[in-house]
Every structure is written in structure tokens, then in C-alpha cells.
Amino acid sequence: MDIPDRGQVIFDGQDICGYSEDRRAEERLNKMGFVFQQMHMLPELDIIDNIIFPALQSRKTKKGNRKSEAQLKSEASALMQKVGIAGLENRKITEVSGGQLQRACICRAIMNQPELLLADEPTGALNRASSEGIMEELVKLNREGMSILIVTHDSKVAGRCSRVCYMTDGTISGEIVLGKYEESRKQEREGILNSWLERNGW
Numbered sequence: 001m002d003i004p005d006r007g008q009v010i011f012d013g014q015d016i017c018g019y020s021e022d023r024r025a026e027e028r029l030n031k032m033g034f035v036f037q038q039m040h041m042l043p044e045l046d047i048i049d050n051i052i053f054p055a056l057q058s059r060k061t062k063k064g065n066r067k068s069e070a071q072l073k074s075e076a077s078a079l080m081q082k083v084g085i086a087g088l089e090n091r092k093i094t095e096v097s098g099g100q101l102q103r104a105c106i107c108r109a110i111m112n113q114p115e116l117l118l119a120d121e122p123t124g125a126l127n128r129a130s131s132e133g134i135m136e137e138l139v140k141l142n143r144e145g146m147s148i149l150i151v152t153h154d155s156k157v158a159g160r161c162s163r164v165c166y167m168t169d170g171t172i173s174g175e176i177v178l179g180k181y182e183e184s185r186k187q188e189r190e191g192i193l194n195s196w197l198e199r200n201g202w
Helices: 021-031 047-058 069-082 098-110 128-143 183-199
Strands: 032-035 116-120 147-151 163-168 171-177
Touching (some): 021 032, 021 047, 032 098, 047 069, 098 128, 116 128, 128 147, 163 183, 171 183
Antiparallel strands (some): 163 171
């Protein structure tokens, strides 16, 4: 979305900094998904129409064929079932909870089967139970092959990640590899991470 002043951004083996605005938009639409801290949804649309909205702009399958709106809604319903919000398709965004709405945002972000999911404080506005549910879904997506980059101030969220980079004033000042997430090692991972964060000035 921004043009860097210097350096490179290598995505899928290519430096995308030199792409035209149209090419960058195409890459974002078809290869990247975004879960924002603030849940940007169109209030005049119901949940399922919000979810399929980006996909309507693309509608392309891996083979280049265009998908019908009915196909997209079917896929969206399957995603909603997967993340635990089935049955909310026709609700307005004001008629669901914050946790349900954030799950809908995740569905919208992965409708085009992106290679990379970028999540900015995806649990920041949620209670602990909703936060745990969101992270469970993100862990599942990662295990299914999707690369996920999360920005968070929550050490419990970071504890679910396989690799954690600690940033200070815009610079990476430390990095720790926790490896594949296992629920049975949750407390152990959080303890290791918290000790490491404290040593880095957290």
C-alpha cells in the first residue's frame, strides 16, 4: 500500500517495490489477505456480502475461470462454518458480537486463498475467549500452508507464533524461534517467550 523510500520487499521471489500501482493492487487482491485492527465492514451489506466483496472483484479460480456470485457465497458459507459463525450470513454487522465480526473479517481476508495473510492486532478489541478462538483459527490456517504475519502487543498471541520478532522504535531488536505450536506446550511456550521479552526490555 505504501511506496518504500529504500530497500526491497521480496514477495514470491520478486521485488514488488517496482511494480506499477495496478500490479500492486492485483497482488494485494489475489495473493494477500488483510485482517485490520479496526474491523472495516460495509454497514449497508450483510455479513456474507461483506465477506465476498473482495472476491467479487477477482472471481478468478486458479485456472483463470470466473466464479459466479452463487459459487462465492457457497465458499463463504463453508468458511463461516469452518470458523464457527455459520448461520450469521444474513445478519447486519451491528447484529453480531465483536468476536463473530472478527471471524467474518478473517473469512473475507482468506476468500481469495491468499499466500500471505497480514493481521494487525487481530485480537486487540476482543475479550480473552474471543481472542483464543481467533488465534485457534489462525494457527489452523498456518498449518494448512498459509503464511501469516501478525503485529501484536499481546504476549499470549505472540506465544502461538512459530517465530517472534521484537521491535523497538521501528527496528527489529531481537528474534526468537518457538517452533510449531502445540496446545500441550502452551504454558511452557508463554513462559519462554515472556522471559525472553523481559530480557529485551518488554
